[in-house]
Amino acid sequence: MAGYAVAPAPFEWSTFTLCALGTGLLSGAANSVNQFHEVPFDSQMSRTKNRVLVCGRLTPLHSMLFAAGTSITGLGILYYGVNGLTASLGLANLILYTSIYTPMKRISILNTWVGSIVGAIPPLMGWSACAGTLGPGAWLMAALLYSWQFPHFNALSWNLRPDYSRAGYRMMAVTEPMLCKKVALRHTVALQAISMLAPVLDTTNWWFLLEVTPLNVYFIYLAYKFYEDASSSTSRKLFRFSLLHLPLMMILFLVNKKKWFVFEKTDNSEEQSL
Structure with missing residues (x-):
């Protein structure tokens, strides 16, 4: 929500x-x-x-x-x-x-x-x-969720390769392991690029970009370690951080959103009463 x-x-x-x-x-x-x-x-x-x-x-x-x-x-x-x-x-x-x-x-x-x-x-x-309606901010949020899922799922699926293979599922981690690592890394980089658009599109203030960048940079770092040496350890670290990254990113998006209509409505009511 x-x-x-x-x-x-x-x-x-x-x-x-x-x-x-x-x-x-x-x-x-x-x-x-x-x-x-x-x-x-x-x-x-x-x-x-x-x-x-x-x-x-x-x-x-x-x-x-x-x-x-x-x-x-x-x-x-x-x-x-x-x-x-x-x-x-x-x-x-x-x-x-x-x-x-x-x-x-x-x-x-x-x-x-x-x-x-x-x-x-x-x-x-x-x-x-x-x-x-669906404004630019809606598509921006959708893009963030879209890219976030690749490092999240690719890291999760890495340690489940025997299961997926046995059940006959066509997953990158099973059939294209190098692509699996590359895609995870690419989309952590994409998260930072998409985040940069938030203040440009007037969806958030510039504080959002300053605050979310350290999260994204660490996400990129973990994805790079996974790409460099995919193992149970690196995939778990990437997956676990993805669970933390998403809610923190959404909280930062919320607290730094540009337009707070609740406050504007309250201010207007006070002006009318005066």
């Missing part, structure tokens, strides 16, 4: 709550469909062999009924409680995840790029829920 919080429009708790609820329901639906399709493959991976469908604690029918219920409810909440643009983005992301990304994981390493688009859409949904 970072997209909602940083959008240049008044913050409304009711809309924010409905957006979060609708988005969460769609996420649950997408994951349910994903697990429905991947039961035979999840059973071959240590990381996923204890999922409820694999273990038989729920049936495939249960998962699809759950997916149908949560997707319909989630889309309804977004359309009627938020706006049509947010609902359309949610529907597009649901289709992209379940119908393109999920089957592509066993076909091509391009699944990682598609999956990164899936991860970049939620901030667009939050922004559109708050502002009603």
